[in-house]
Amino acid sequence: MYSAKQLAYAPTTFAFNPASSLSATINLDEEVKLTSNNAERDLYESLAEIYSIIITLDALEKAYLKDSLVEAEYTDTCSRLLKQYTSHLQDESVSKAFGDLESFMQEWDMECPRALKRLQVGLPDTVERPSHKQQTPGTDAAHATRAVEATENFITLLDALKIGMIEKDVLHPILVDIIQAVNRFSDVDFENKGKIVQWLITLNQMRAADQLTPDQTREFSSDMTQAYTGFKQIL
Template sequence: MYSQRQHAYAPTPYVPRANLSANINLDEEVKLSATSAERDLYDSLAEIYSIIITLDALEKAYLKDSIPESEYTETCSRLLKQYKSSLADESVAAAFGHLENFKREWDIEAPRATERIRIGLPETTSRQVDPNASADVTLVVNATENFITLLDAIKMGLAGKDTLHPLLVDIIQSVNKVTDKDFDNKGKIIQWLITLNQMRIAQKLDEDQLREFQFEMDQAYYGFKQILKGD
């Protein structure tokens, strides 16, 4: 028979004190928001987070040729639209702040999504479907009308992002359907597109910016007409 080992000390049994007992109902749902407005705000911020992550994954898939161009373009356009729509709400935009701050707060990298959001257009809009095809008359007319519409809006003093940004998007998309060649001041269209894209929805260009914008879009329109002439 083995002799029972004696402990060097007498263990004291643990007896929980009554004042340490939990007062929390573990079956009760923990609410992150106190009001419906707060809940809607958190839902919107969560949606923006998912859009950024999804957009970054989409850009990676496109670079690896893992997704057809048509599907990429449609999905990317939809995500960018959802991103802008979410930030159109002033309370959401105030809580969101700047994209870089939001990424830092929630530990997001997403460099490809960041660049795509900065430009505000899918990568495919900068590429012509058939570079060897001659410019279709209808496409030329459409691009020309888009230039004229923008310039008329500027002359009327319309300076808000919500007015100018969609018109500028129409121009770059219609121009790229006509030609994939660079022309004088085409880069200015992209620069202003990025500038407007980074503004808040309620922001407007000041008088000096609007004058510069009009001058550079006039020059871009002239450059577009010159390339159509083969100059």
């Protein structure tokens, strides 16, 4: 039935001669380069670093929740990772290729919900939500000093908005100072304190030169006024 004896095994590469149209157009022994210049190499290295930071940060958050790390070690490590993440994205080419955090994680099939939350807030959990044992002990005078510090930060922020300073790189550092100051004063969740964290997340996802829209500015000013009022109620 067959004109030739059927082989009992798959032919080796030596037994198969492909048509010339199917022949390899590259040297299979030659190293394939992913980049063609230094700029591309630096870009991919930065994106790879960001990927590693997300994975590491998620593991760090899990370890902290399990009490596998002391708070000081967690805070230092988390702060360093957040700074490295921000530093990479300050490069315009990296930021453009990166897109946004959620899209990047979806593209690379990253299941890191704890890292996502931490990167959105931009602060270690110990700073965002300090425990009672993290409160700095001191005299009544020291307690009053911390109250004044928080109050001054609120006023600085509201004054900045009044004179039209609506850039992310102006507002975000002041808002970080506010959350840190009120947490040093007390761990009480006063009324509208959560709005401070919500705006931290919003500002943290903006580019440094981005500005609030007129609607955002009005909403931000209203929310911070309410948060300031809530803070004064616990003084």
